[in-house]
Structure formats: C-alpha cells, structure tokens
Amino acid sequence: MARHLITSAIPYINGIKHLGNLVGSQLPADLYARYLRGRGNEVLFLCATDEHGTPAELAAAKAGKPVAEYCAEMHAVQSEIADGFRLSFDHFGRSSSDQNHRLTQHFAARLADADLIREVSETQMYSKADGRFLPDRYIEGTCPNCGFDSARGDQCDNCTKQLDPVDLINPHSTISGSTDLEMRETKHLYLRQSQMKDQLEEWIDTREGWPVLTTSIAKKWLNDGDGLQDRGITRDLDWGIPVKRGESDWPGMEGKVFYVWFDAPIEYIACAQEWVDAGKGADWERWWRTDKGADDVTYTQFMGKDNVPFHTLSFPATILGSGEPWKLVDYIKSFNYLNYDGGQFSTSRGRGVFMDQALEILPADYWRWWLLSHVPETSDSEFTWESFQSGVNKDLADVLGNFVSRVTKFCRSKFGEVVPEGGTTAAEDRNSTDASAHWLFHELQERLEAYENHMDQIEIRKAANELRAMWVAGNEYLQKAAPWSTFKTDPEAAAAQIRFALNLIPFYAVLSAPFIPDAAARMLVDMKADDCAWPATVDEALTQLKAGHAFTVPDVLFAKITDEQREDWQQRFAGKRD
RNA sequence: GGGCCUGUAGCUCAAUUGGUUAGAGCAGAGCGCUCAUAACGCUUUGGUUGGGGGUUCGAGUCCCUCCGGGCCUACCA
Numbered sequence: 058m059a060r061h062l063i064t065s066a067i068p069y070i071n072g073i074k075h076l077g078n079l080v081g082s083q084l085p086a087d088l089y090a091r092y093l094r095g096r097g098n099e100v101l102f103l104c105a106t107d108e109h110g111t112p113a114e115l116a117a118a119k120a121g122k123p124v125a126e127y128c129a130e131m132h133a134v135q136s137e138i139a140d141g142f143r144l145s146f147d148h149f150g151r152s153s154s155d156q157n158h159r160l161t162q163h164f165a166a167r168l169a170d171a172d173l174i175r176e177v178s179e180t181q182m183y184s185k186a187d188g189r190f191l192p193d194r195y196i197e198g199t200c201p202n203c204g205f206d207s208a209r210g211d212q213c214d215n216c217t218k219q220l221d222p223v224d225l226i227n228p229h230s231t232i233s234g235s236t237d238l239e240m241r242e243t244k245h246l247y248l249r250q251s252q253m254k255d256q257l258e259e260w261i262d263t264r265e266g267w268p269v270l271t272t273s274i275a276k277k278w279l280n281d282g283d284g285l286q287d288r289g290i291t292r293d294l295d296w297g298i299p300v301k302r303g304e305s306d307w308p309g310m311e312g313k314v315f316y317v318w319f320d321a322p323i324e325y326i327a328c329a330q331e332w333v334d335a336g337k338g339a340d341w342e343r344w345w346r347t348d349k350g351a352d353d354v355t356y357t358q359f360m361g362k363d364n365v366p367f368h369t370l371s372f373p374a375t376i377l378g379s380g381e382p383w384k385l386v387d388y389i390k391s392f393n394y395l396n397y398d399g400g401q402f403s404t405s406r407g408r409g410v411f412m413d414q415a416l417e418i419l420p421a422d423y424w425r426w427w428l429l430s431h432v433p434e435t436s437d438s439e440f441t442w443e444s445f446q447s448g449v450n451k452d453l454a455d456v457l458g459n460f461v462s463r464v465t466k467f468c469r470s471k472f473g474e475v476v477p478e479g480g481t482t483a484a485e486d487r488n489s490t491d492a493s494a495h496w497l498f499h500e501l502q503e504r505l506e507a508y509e510n511h512m513d514q515i516e517i518r519k520a521a522n523e524l525r526a527m528w529v530a531g532n533e534y535l536q537k538a539a540p541w542s543t544f545k546t547d548p549e550a551a552a553a554q555i556r557f558a559l560n561l562i563p564f565y566a567v568l569s570a571p572f573i574p575d576a577a578a579r580m581l582v583d584m585k586a587d588d589c590a591w592p593a594t595v596d597e598a599l600t601q602l603k604a605g606h607a608f609t610v611p612d613v614l615f616a617k618i619t620d621e622q623r624e625d626w627q628q629r630f631a632g633k634r635d
Numbered sequence: 636g637g638g639c640c641u642g643u644a645g646c647u648c649a650a651u652u653g654g655u656u657a658g659a660g661c662a663g664a665g666c667g668c669u670c671a672u673a674a675c676g677c678u679u680u681g682g683u684u685g686g687g688g689g690u691u692c693g694a695g696u697c698c699c700u701c702c703g704g705g706c707c708u709a710c711c712a
Contacts, residue, residue, distance in 0.1 A: 069712055110712065181710080192710045211710065218636085219708075273639055274707070281638070286709060317712065362640095362706070393640085393706080435648085436641055437705060444647065447661060455674060463671030470670080518648075522659075529675095536676040541669070555670095613672060 060099045060353055062344050062384065063090050064325045066360035066368075067107040067152065070131050071116040073138065075409045076440065077395040077402040080428040081361035085390065085517055087144045088429055089357065091571035092512045094145075095591045101344050103328045104139070105150035106132045109297040110317040111192055115232060117296075124296045128153060134413075141416045142425065143574045148337055150328035152320055157327035158298050161320040165246075165290075166303035167379040173249045176309065177289070180242050182210065182222045186235030190243065190293040191222075195232060198225030244309055246300065247287040248319070250374045254285040257370055257377070260385070270362055271389045275369035288371060290319040322372035326383070347382040357388045357515075365391050390515050393433035397440050398631075409440075410630050418626060422573040423449050423615070429572055430521035442627045446618045453573070457528045457565065458614040461580060463535065464558045465610040471544055472552060476606040480553030484560065484599035491550075493537035494557050500530045501564075502595045508568065524568060531561045552604075559608070560599040563589045567598075576614050583611040 065086035068074050083104060090102035108128045117127035128151070136149050151157075168174050181190050196210035202218045210222030222228060229236045250257075261275050279285050291300050297314025300307050329341035343350030358368055368389055376383045395402065402409035415424050427448045431438050468477065483494035504527045511520035535558060544551035563586040570577035581587045585608050592598030602608075 071712090107712070112711065190710095194711060212708090222710090270640075270706095277638060277707075278709075281708075288709070292710085316710090321712085363712080366707085366709075367712095396705095431647075438647080441646090444661085448647090450672095451661070454672060459672055459674050461671095463674075465671095467670040522649085525660080532675050533677095535670075536668070539668075539670085544670095615672085617672070 058099055061093050062354050062356040063102045064358050065104045066364045067105045070106045070108040070128050071112045073411045073413050075402045075411045080395050080432055081392045082359045083144050086359035088571045102147050104146045105324050105328045107321045108153040114296050138412045142421045148332035150331040152324040154331050156330040157324045160327045161298045161315055161323045162301040164375055164379055169302055171378055173378045174246050177247050178244050180240040182238055183241040184230045185237045186233045187230050193222050196222040196228050197231050198228035245289045246291045248290045249287050250285050251287050253374050271391045274365040278366050290316045292316050318367050345384050351384045356384055356386050358386050359390050362391050393437045395433050395438055422576050426573055432517045442623050446623045450617045452525055453615040454617045460531045461562055468555050469610050476556050476559055476602045476604050477552035478604035479549035482553050482557035484596040497534040560602050563601055564598045583609045
C-alpha cells in the first residue's frame, strides 16, 4: 500500500470562490485523492484557507469586522461549501493557525542561519489617510506613457507598460481615494533565491513527466533577464505572522509580518500538524520529514497556472534552504483557466457562478462531473450553460442514470426486487454462451485498464472519457442481449442477462465514485452493496451480486436540466452577483 | 516590448511525440428497439488541421513568416 500526500492550492480568504477556482485545484485534487483511496492507498489530502495580506484586511474593513473575526467566519463558510462539493480533505486548515505561525518563524530562522536572508531598505508608497503602506496596484493615476487615467501603480491596463507608482500622474489610493501619499522608507527581508538558482534549476531539470505548463513557467522565472530574483518576504501590515527569528525577536523588524506567499505554502506542512492537533491523525512527520518516514511518500500538488512560480521556486527554495529533510513535491499538476460564457469568471465583477450559488441550484455531482470532464488541462476551457446542460443530461441522466433505471425496473417487473437465478453469465463462467456478455466483458477489461492508467497519470479528461465509455457499454450490452425479448422464449437466459447487468451497477458506482461520490453512494446503498471495493478483476467484480440478493429500485439518480432552468440561470448569472 | 501556451468537424476535445485513409462525444440526418428518465442501439453527413512558404520518402506534429486567442512578466494572491 503506497502513501500519497496531496495538497490543493489554498484558496484566498476574501470571499466565496467561483467554479474556475474550484476546477483549477481543489476539485481535481479531490478526484485524485478519492481515486487513490479507492484503490487502497494511504492518502493524506490537505487544504486550507490563505488568510493573510492586504486584500483580507480590506475585505474585513469593508465588512466592518476585525480581520481575525472576518477570517474565522469566512473559513467556516468556505469549509461548509467545500463539504457541499464533497471535497474530501483530511483537514481543511488555516494559514493563520498557531502551528503555521511557529513553523513559518522557524523556517525564517533556518534561512537566516544559512545566510539566505538579507535586509533591504527601500521606499514604498504610504497613504496617510489609509494609515498604511499600499501595494503598487492599490495606487491609481494617469499613465505617463499613454495618458490612460486609471493606470495601476504596477502596470497600465491600457498600454500594458510596466510602471512604478511614483511615475503616475495624480496618484491616489484606490481604497480611500486619498491623494495624500508619500514615499516612505521601510526595511524588509528578502529571500536570496538568486543564491539557489543552480540548485533549483537542477532539481527542476531532473523532474520527470511534469506538465509543460509547470516546467516552462519555472524555467522562465529561472532564466528571464538576470535570472531568478531575490524576493521580499515581509510586509508592513498588521494581520499576518509577526516577523520573528524562530522564537526570538528580529531587531529592526518590529511590527512587520511575513508576506503571504512565504507563509501560505508552509501551511501545507502546518496543516498536517493541525490535522494531528485536531485529533484526526497521529503522526504528521511521517508525511513531511524524510528522516521520519516520509521517504516513501509520493507528494502531488494541484494548482492553477498562476501559482506555479511559488510552488516550483519559492517554496522549494524555502525547503531546500532550510537544510532540513523536508519532503519536496514529486509531481505538480497545474491547470489553465476556465472561462465563463465568452469571458472570464470575475470575482470583483460578480460574473459567473460561485460555489455557494452552484450548490443552491444543483447537487454537487452535476458540477463535479461537468467540471472534471472539461477540466482545462491543455488550454483554457469554457463553461457555457448549453454545454453544461447537454453534458450533464446526456452523460449522467441518459447514459448512466437511465441505465440503472432500465435494468432495475425491468428486473422488478419480471423477477421482483431480487437478483434473479438461472443460467450463467460470462463473469460466472467463461464458457457461457452469451456472446454479447463476452463482448461486454472484454470491452470493460480494456476500458478499465485505460481508465486506471489515465487516473494514475492524472489525465482527467481522458479518464472521464473512458469511464463514460464503460457506462455506454452497459447500454450497448442491453441492446445486444435484449433481455425483454429473451424473456419471452427463455426466462432463465433472461435472468442471467439481467443478473449480469445488475452487477454493472455496483461496478460503475465504485469506478465513478471519485467523480460523482453522492450518486455512487446511493447506487451502492440501493443495491445493498456498500461493501464493494475497487475491482481487482472484472469477472470478480461482476459476480458480487449473487442470485437471491435483494435490492431496491433507486429513485431517479439524475433529473435532467430543463431548457427553462437553463435559460433562467443563464440570465441570473450573466451580470452582477446579488 | 519580452517569454510561454494555443488555433484540428457547427460545438467541446483526441491523435502512441515525424509514420497507413486525422479520430471521439455533442449537435444534424436515416434506421432499429420498446426494458428505461421521449431514454437506448446501429448507420451516416461533416476536415485543404488558421493563411503562406520550407525541411523530409513522409508533416496536425519540425523550421520560417503572417493572422487570431490566452497567460505570465516578480508589490493582488
């Protein structure tokens, strides 16, 4: 039994995430975790909320709440929604946890001891009215290059020229609108990533089979311009992890906190500690310390492409630089973006479907299936209501749901709600004469192998295609075998055909559970087969339900999305979130 | 500006990394079935692989060029 550590990029705290965020890391990570657990592996699947930084402070202020209280509330909200989507985290932690405070300060001390941190004095824009230093993009003004009047301090959205906030004409704070700004001197800690460039590059170069998206972004940062740059890891904020060198004060750094991108990945480790402290596990070090049992752990990270530089460079620099035997990531699965109906999902403009709204209108399985079968693996992909409706109705309702319905109802009407006796199926006896059953049998063997291979490789779309093809094969079998006409002349043979077909239901349920866990669970419950495990072989799996085994005809597994619903939702989610 | 990715059937995507006649699903058309959620199955229409040029016995795949889309560019996270 192999051991797998899986982390999803941690979602930012300042609001409910949209479907694009969900499909870019948490959902595929959950699919993989469920699959590996299903196959009997030991899995630790961690996620958390990313709670520090300027946007969190501003969101809290807007909500009129202390930032700690705001974050606690939003964590609870995000946690509940994650449950709603059946995201099977072993623990959903918080980057603001005590554990992360201590660990982040510990890493900073180790890096300082290794001479990988330097102090830099610099000037930054300070807003007196806001009482805070402002990140460049929170300053707006007129672009000195093109005259655009809402250019941000980091870049002009109109002419794309990179700017410095002092270049702006008539700069003002986007928070208060105040023009009372000044450049103030401040001191910050920088992680000397440039010192580690060769080490990081060698590590990247020796990773095998990583997605092009992952390695190309990493190489770009390593070699662009003057190479990998040192990175500021502290900020002048109130809310965050206080800058300390381990447990000691850091002279000159009073009142400052670590930058979120320094402490957020460390939360992956701290989260395992939270998991133990919450009483859910016994030993976090055997997952994270290669000197304490994590040698045989396979660690896989999931994230959107915007997170790649931090996971391929900054976080490994932190780990390698510490000189301690922490587990490094083995495989980084990164995703492109999901667009919404011809444009981007937009949190700020309320465009698209947000996770809470999605669950209000349809069960999690609908979203899980469509999103995962259209996950943006090779390029950006697009959500449209037409595609969603047609994908869900066709795949889930017509192909899978209706299969379950037609088999169980036919059985009930001819034999009762019990697996019928008589004849032999191709799974029970390779010498059976049911040619169509033999066809199905071989079809499923091939498809199952392909499905497992794709899931092992985290080729999600391809895996979804194979799974769907197995559902289709069940319908093909029924059409070939036609038990409704067999029954008229040879009820025993029809009984064998139906027994064979009934066995497909728990088989499908187990294989489909990573994609559609709720429907899979209902299928198993109704078939009184909740003890079914991942199939070792197809013939073994298809003889699970023996003659005489009682079951219940399931309710409709997936109601179809009507045209009226689709049009209604299309309108409702086109504009502003209410 | 620079870099990376991308462009394949009406739509969404494949194509074992240069190797037979470019394949699936959806949508469309025809036929069949009547167990089932008006569901299912079979057959079928549909392509100058964005344009042009080149390398090669052979190019969707490699090179050049043009056109379109996207992302990143280090102080949002």
